[in-house]
Amino acid sequence: MYPSFQGIPSLPDLTHPDELLQFGSKILDLSVSLAIFIVGVGIVLALLNWSNRRQEEAIAPIAQGVGRYVRLLYQLPHLGLILVFCLGGFFLCSTLANRYHHWEQARIQQVAATVAGDRLEQMAPQIRYQVEETYTYDRWVNGEPVRVEDTREVDRYMSLTSSQIEVTVNQTEGVQDDRQVYQVDFAGEYEVVNQLREPEDFFFEFRPPYSYSLLQNFRVERNGERLVQVNPGDYGFPFRLEAGEESRFRVSYQVQGAPRWVYSAGGAPVSNFRLSVLANFPNADFASGIVPTETKPEREGTRFTWIFEDNVSVSNPFGVFTATDPVRHTGVLPRLLLLAPGIFLWWVLLLYFSVPMRWRDVAIAAGIFFACLLSLTYLSRAIDVKWAWTLLTPVFLGLVWGLGSNRQASLGAIVATIAGGVLPIWGLIVTYSGLTLSLAGLLSVAWLSVRQWYGWSVVGGDRPSARSSLGG
Known part of the structure; x- marks a missing residue:
């Protein structure tokens, strides 16, 4: 309120x-x-x-x-x-x-x-694997301290080799009020290469965007084969790669939510990255001050494209929002x-x-x-x-x-x-x-x-x- x-x-x-x-x-x-x-x-x-x-x-x-x-x-x-x-x-x-x-x-x-509400923020996927790590701790035995050495599993993350993302954003009027609503069609292709020296079990973790009101047709594919979500709310998909082996993932969904869509790399470095967002409505502008590599009019709106060929770290989420007329x-x-x-x-x-x-x-x-x-x-x-x-x-x-x-x-x-x-x-x-x-x-x-x-x-x-x- x-x-x-x-x-x-x-x-x-x-x-x-x-x-x-x-x-x-x-x-x-x-x-x-x-x-x-x-x-x-x-x-x-x-x-x-x-x-x-x-x-x-x-x-x-x-x-x-x-x-x-x-x-x-x-x-x-x-x-x-x-x-x-x-x-x-x-x-x-x-x-x-x-x-x-x-x-x-x-x-x-x-x-x-008209543009109030939480933003639709899509986090970049993470490639997680686990390694055993040795650690020590002290415990008391018969009143005397004893140092114990043990192992535990620790999460490690591997960078994506390539990210190719296509997003189409349409804007509609809210049903109950005058607020604008985004309808987002997301399609992303990601490439992963096992850069370790030995085979490893990985998890491809891709969470839906935050603050959505409707999510449908959520689909994750690996090399053309659909991956099934086993547990509700669990968006981690296991897979195994040999040393130097690569694998491709495709994620697609339709989502509806607040009039602001951004993509966040979480501060992690990205390479061979391409994000193309078609804002199919007037008065669209890019968010967070990350200037697009290319901006051109298309259909009824504007297409914003961000291209990062080499290692780049982007700390702020970037995307599109509806720019209102300034009240001067x-x-x-x-x-x-x-x-x-x-x-x-x-x-x-x-x-x-x-x-x-x-x-x-x-x-x-x-x-x-x-x-x-x-x-x-x-x-x-x-x-x-x-x-x-x-x-x-x-x-x-x-x-x-x-x-x-x-x-x-x-x-x-x-x-x-x-x-x-x-x-x-x-x-x-x-x-x-x-x-x-x-x-x-x-x-x-x-x-x-x-x-x-x-x-x-x-x-x-x-x-x-x-x-x-x-x-x-």
Whole structure:
């Protein structure tokens, strides 16, 4: 079973009721404290103004303070809206980031599940024989140690003279789930030569592949004569060779199992070795990094061939597996969403310095910004995120055009949006993030410098009004 993915740890997710109630109570307490502080400051200034109303010298600074406080209260709708949208945008974006992270991990899990399972690993056959070996051990007789010499049979192994293997692998869908299943047709011919100086009894040991779900037509032949398996589960077949005599074995079977088939020599040296695997399906690739001697397309798939003419020791199993499409660029949207409130704040500040902004304009602009982010989040599930933002950028700029009361103001809003909104988002979804974000920051400060210090507008005209846009 795969573990369930719960999203990014320690990140607020408003789809969880307990977190929603917890954050709501904190925001309510903070709002009450802020309101009490504002009212308290106002009452203190009013009392000071009333107590010193007959002293003109003392009342002047107090009156100025009250006036500034009143002007600050007029600006509170703007500051409050920006604070509310930044805070609300953070919770919205953190929730989207959590959901998107959960979706990405589920997609990776789905892709991995199609090729999950233990591999079908076929071990090379072993030629075993036994020799008598002398050994000594100590035992106690009448309280005194006595060294005893005895003999025992020890297994020895002889290398194969030649291995010629043909494998055909077909891939099918699993019956109970979406996992891929391999159907392997194996045929191997092995040659053995008695390299000892005297006749010897040998065992040809060939075990079926590990982790199979179905094995059928398992057949072992020696020089064209079928060898019968005496005991169930015993895959050792005895035979005898004279000194210098050779014998040929042929093994064939059909097996079904997990979507990965490998052949393992067990670290033993091989010579005159040839393994040809026809992966009769697309997206096949060689496993374990042992590069095939020859690779060529055949039928609906690819034939991989490994040829080792002289003594070669291969420690890793090698074979074929189904290569899935790589899941690239994960984590891009969650990172963008977590930084989105900061991008929004920078964009709104650029708009304030570029065009007159009423509090309703701030609310509409915030709605446009986060609506575009919401659309980008779910549109990127169907198409690439770069194409999604390419489609949304004209919509974003077209809606922002309406912020200006004339062509000059509209162009100013467009430039501020490109520098503070469009380019920073591009910088977080492309490969060269640092370069793109640097260009966005340079364009932002260049625009503010030209706009505010040099009195230059996009299409000529007078210097922007000195009236504070916060109070408009």
